[in-house]
Structures are given as structure tokens and as C-alpha cells.
Amino acid sequence: MRNILLTASVLTLLGACASPGNVTSSPRPRPGPVNGVGTEAGMQAWIADFRPRAERAGISPATLNLAFADVHYNAEVVSLDGRQSEFTKTVWQYLDGAVSADRIAQGRAMLSRHAATLNAIEARYGVDKEIVVAIWGMESNFGGNRGRTHLIESLTTLAYHGRRAEFFETQLLDALKIVQAGDVTPANMVGSWAGAMGHTQFMPSSFLESAVDFNGDGRRDIWSDDPTDALASTANYLAKAGWQRGGIWGMEVTLPPGFNYSGIGKGNRLSSSAWAAQGVRSADGRAFPQGEASILLPGGAKGAAFLIFQNFRAIERYNAADSYVIGVGHLADRLKGLGPIRNIPANAEPPLSRSQTQELQERLTRRGYDTQGTDGRVGPNTVSAITAYQRSAGLIPDGYASASLLASLR
Numbered sequence: 077m078r079n080i081l082l083t084a085s086v087l088t089l090l091g092a093c094a095s096p097g098n099v100t101s102s103p104r105p106r107p108g109p110v111n112g113v114g115t116e117a118g119m120q121a122w123i124a125d126f127r128p129r130a131e132r133a134g135i136s137p138a139t140l141n142l143a144f145a146d147v148h149y150n151a152e153v154v155s156l157d158g159r160q161s162e163f164t165k166t167v168w169q170y171l172d173g174a175v176s177a178d179r180i181a182q183g184r185a186m187l188s189r190h191a192a193t194l195n196a197i198e199a200r201y202g203v204d205k206e207i208v209v210a211i212w213g214m215e216s217n218f219g220g221n222r223g224r225t226h227l228i229e230s231l232t233t234l235a236y237h238g239r240r241a242e243f244f245e246t247q248l249l250d251a252l253k254i255v256q257a258g259d260v261t262p263a264n265m266v267g268s269w270a271g272a273m274g275h276t277q278f279m280p281s282s283f284l285e286s287a288v289d290f291n292g293d294g295r296r297d298i299w300s301d302d303p304t305d306a307l308a309s310t311a312n313y314l315a316k317a318g319w320q321r322g323g324i325w326g327m328e329v330t331l332p333p334g335f336n337y338s339g340i341g342k343g344n345r346l347s348s349s350a351w352a353a354q355g356v357r358s359a360d361g362r363a364f365p366q367g368e369a370s371i372l373l374p375g376g377a378k379g380a381a382f383l384i385f386q387n388f389r390a391i392e393r394y395n396a397a398d399s400y401v402i403g404v405g406h407l408a409d410r411l412k413g414l415g416p417i418r419n420i421p422a423n424a425e426p427p428l429s430r431s432q433t434q435e436l437q438e439r440l441t442r443r444g445y446d447t448q449g450t451d452g453r454v455g456p457n458t459v460s461a462i463t464a465y466q467r468s469a470g471l472i473p474d475g476y477a478s479a480s481l482l483a484s485l486r
Contacts, residue, residue, distance in 0.1 A: 108238050119149040122236040126245070133249050139256040143228050150233040153225070156269045157234060166424040167374040167399045171417070174214060174403035180410045183209050186218050187411060193304050197290065201311035202321030206408035207387075208311050211394065212303065214404055215277040219303055222274060223267040227251055230269050231280075247271050250280035259287075259296045266299065274298030275306035278313075286313035310394075317393035318386060323367065325391060325405035326384035328359040328417055331371075337473045340371040341459065342384070351383060358383075359418045374398045376476030380419040425478040427454075436477055439485040440465055 107121040127140055186209050187194065194205035209218075216222050231251055234244035251271070255262055267273030271280060275298055278287065287296040290308030298306035332355030339346070339354075348364035351371070358364065364383070372382045382402065391401045406417060428436060430452035437447040437458055445461035459475040466473040469484065 108236065108241075114149055114151070114154060114233070114237050116149045119233065119236045123147070123232065126232075126235075126248075130249060130252060133253075135249070135252045135256060139252060143252055143255055143262045144232070145262075147226075147229045147232055149236075150229055153230045153233045153269045154237050157237070157239060164426045164429050166426045167402065168379065168417075168420045168424050169426075170399045171403055171406060174399075175407045175410060179213050179217075179407065182218055183213050183407065183411045186212070190303070190307070193290075194307065197308045197311045201308070201315045201319075203311040203314045203319050204408060206411040207314070207325070207391070207404065208307050209411060210404045210407035211276055211310055211391075212307060213407060214400065215272075216275050219275045219301070222299070223269075223272070223277075225266060225269045226262070227265045227267050227271055227273060227280075228255075228262050231271050234270070244271070247280045250284050254280060254283055258294075260299055264299055275303045276310045278306075278309065282313060283309070286316060288312050313394065314390050317390040319390040320367075320386050323385055323387050324365055325387040325401070325408070326369075326372070326382045327362060327364075328419070329356050329371070329381050329383045330359055330419075331356060331381050337377065338463075338467075340373055341456075341475065342370045342372060342389075343456065345370050348383065348385075356383065360415060372398065373474050373476065374402060375421070375424050376478060377472045377474040378421045379424055380417050425476075425480060428477050428479065428482060432479070432482060433458075433477055436482050436485065437461075439482070443485070 107118055107125050109115070109118060123144055127137075130140055131137065183206075187205065194208065197203070197208060198205045212218055228248070228251060231244050231248040235241055235248050251265065254260060255265065265273065268277065272278065273280075273283070278298060283296070283298070287298060287305065287309040289296045289305060291302070291304045296305055296309065298309060329351075335355065345368040348367055348369050351369060352364055356371070359380075365385070367385050369383045369385050372384050372388075373379065374382070388401055388405065391404050394404075395401065410416070433454060434450050434452040437450040437452070440458075440461045441447050441450070443465065445465045446457075447461045448457035454477050458477065462477060462481065463473040463475045465471075465485075466475075466481075471481075471484075
């Protein structure tokens with residue numbers, strides 16, 4: 077999956093064990109880059125060292141010979157992995173591209189073109205066909221951008237290079253299991269540089285967990301021009317992630333004057349009727365469905381508010397970014413004929429860059445609002461620290477990490 081969320085479950089790394097009977101011995105060092113610089117010879121040494129581990133994980137010598145026959149060190153993949161973008165968008169700018177008029181039109185065309193298949197998938201897995209098509213559009217522009225990188229080579233390079241070695245070695249092992257099962261050849265196993273593959277950009281571990289042969293041809297094929305298996309596999313993934321048949325992901329809401337912002341956030345779940353009792357209303361006049369829900373303010377108190385349900389959390393397993401989940405949900409709503417988001421501020425503040433977020437965390441912690449680390453990522457601890465500071469400063473406690481918030485701390 078893109079971003080490389082890699083919200084997919086990761087199996088425990090199979091590694092070399094210490095010598096039997098000698099509890100003080102350590103595993104011998106594995107081949108890796110010297111001073112951070114990888115080489116072709118170094119990666120070939122890594123492959124030789126990896127093969128016994130792969131065989132212990134059930135990969136046959138024949139599969140390994142086939143998979144590694146033309147695999148070389150890929151410096152471009154390492155460069156892509158090392159880039160850290162400082163560019164940030166507001167959630168509204170993100171949605172402008174994710175849920176564009178062109179994408180809505182293409183999505184409706186795909187719903188019509190693949191109607192019989194999508195209806196059958198919805199009937200089997202209970203996941204709305206519009207949600208499946210929305211993920212397809214978000215992940216690969218309806219199959220137009222599936223990626224062309226040979227994944228065995230890219231995953232091997234990333235496992236050898238070491239920045240996230242354990243994760244990528246696990247994905248490599250899973251990719252080899254897919255090849256060994258006969259679902260795809262190494263030459264046809266292509267995708268994005270970080271391992272996401274097919275129409276809906278499954279990581280290898282997600283493929284093993286959820287991929288299905290829906291068209292009955294004997295292979296779980298998410299790479300070919302026929303999207304059937306990929307779309308069904310996506311629905312199966314969401315069903316396993318807790319999708320509630322007949323439920324909604326969320327809806328835009330309005331908050332009443334004097335609303336108590338201390339209750340916002342994904343961690344605070346109340347019944348939809350309890351939110352209604354507090355004066356929360358749907359922006360388009362729809363009645364709230366029954367179920368537990370949370371209030372989410374992805375762009376702070378000045379932008380749209382959303383009441384989110386269990387199906388939001390199921391999509392979140394696919395990609396954990398709030399903007400992505402809202403993008404999928406809103407695109408699906410537009411495909412169903414619902415209207416656009418209403419409360420989009422004209423001059424929304426963009427989120428902070430990673431370096432700015434680190435500064436914010438440092439300044440909050442120094443003032444006694446401990447963010448439990450300064451990693452540059454806005455997680456629950458940082459949101460809690462922000463809201464505590466906002467309350468003390470007489471600001472709306474919306475938990476949003478903005479430039480104006482950082483300026484108030486300087």
C-alpha cells in the first residue's frame with residue numbers, strides 16, 4: 077500500500093540464532109553497507125548469507141535460484157528510501173487531488189464497467205463497492221500507476237542496506253513465498269520501489285494475509301490488467317480489518333457553539349446518540365446511524381469536523397494517515413452521489429513539517445507538556461501535550477499542530 081504504510085501486519089524476522097549451549101555468544105554480523113555505502117559485491121554477499129535463512133523459512137533452493145537470477149544492487153531505490161520530504165499540504169489541498177472531478181468521473185466509469193464483478197465482491201465480503209473502487213483510484217489511479225520496479229531486487233536492496241532491514245527482509249521472504257506458490261513470476265512481480273504491488277498496492281505480507289483468487293483461474297493475480305483479484309483481495313482485507321457491513325466510514329458534522337473540545341479525538345468513542353445530545357449534527361441533514369463514533373478535526377477547529385465510525389478504522393488499517401482515510405471515504409461518498417465537504421476554510425494553516433514538529437515537541441516538553449519523544453511525528457502523546465497547552469493558554473484545544481501554535485511557543 078502506498079505511503080508505505082505499511083499498515084499491513086509484519087511477521088517476526090527469522091534470523092540466525094546464537095550457538096547452542098552458549099548463551100553469551102552473539103549472532104555473527106551480517107553483510108551490510110560499509111560506512112553507509114552499498115555495493116554490488118556487498119549485496120551479493122548479503123544474498124549468500126540470506127539464503128540459509130530463507131531455506132529455513134521454507135523457501136526452496138529452486139525458488140531462490142529463480143528469484144535471484146538477475147538481481148543487482150539498486151542505488152536508485154536506496155536514494156528514494158532516504159529522501160525525507162519537508163513539503164506539507166493541508167488536508168483540504170490533499171483532498172483536492174485525491175477526490176478531483178476527474179477521479180470521480182473515472183470512478184463512476186469503473187463502477188459501470190466492472191458492475192457485475194463489484195456487485196459479486198460486495199455480496200461476498202460486505203464491503204461497499206464504492207469503497208473498493210475508491211481505494212483502487214487512490215492507490216493506482218484505477219490501475220494506471222501500478223509501478224514497474226522489480227520487487228525482488230528492490231526488497232533485497234532495502235533489506236541489505238539496513239535502514240529498515242528487518243521489515244524489508246520480512247517482506248522479501250513473503251515475496252519469495254508468493255513466487256513459490258505460483259501466483260506470479262519474479263519478472264512479473266513489479267510495483268512501487270518500496271514493495272507495494274498491483275492495482276491496490278498490497279505489500280507482500282498483506283498479500284499473504286488477504287489475497288484471493290476471485291476469478292478462479294488458480295492464481296491470486298493482482299498484477300495483470302484484469303483487476304478482479306485485486307479488488308476482491310482489497311474487500312477481503314477490509315472485511316478482516318473489521319469492516320461493518322451496511323455501516324458508513326463517517327460523515328461531516330457541525331459542532332454547536334460552546335462545544336466541549338476535550339472530547340475530540342479517535343480515542344474517545346461515544347454513541348452517535350450521545351454526540352447528538354451534545355448538539356452535534358450532520359452537515360447535510362442525514363440522520364446519524366447507530367454505533368460508537370468519535371469526532372475528528374483533521375485540519376483543526378477552523379475546518380470541517382467529522383463523526384467517524386468503525387469503518388474509518390478498517391480503512392485506517394490499509395493506510396493510517398487521516399487524510400488518506402478521509403480521501404477514500406469521501407471519494408466513495410461522491411461515487412454514491414453525495415455532495416462535497418462543506419466547511420473548507422479559505423486560508424487553512426498547513427500542518428508542520430517534520431523538523432518544525434520536532435521543534436514543537438521540544439518546546440512543549442520544556443514547558444512541562446511532555447510529548448514522550450521528539451520524533452517529528454504527531455501521535456497521540458503529542459496531541460495530548462498540544463491540547464493541554466492549548467487549554468492552559470486559553471486556545472481552542474483542537475490538538476492541531478500548526479504554525480501559529482509553534483509561534484505561540486517561541
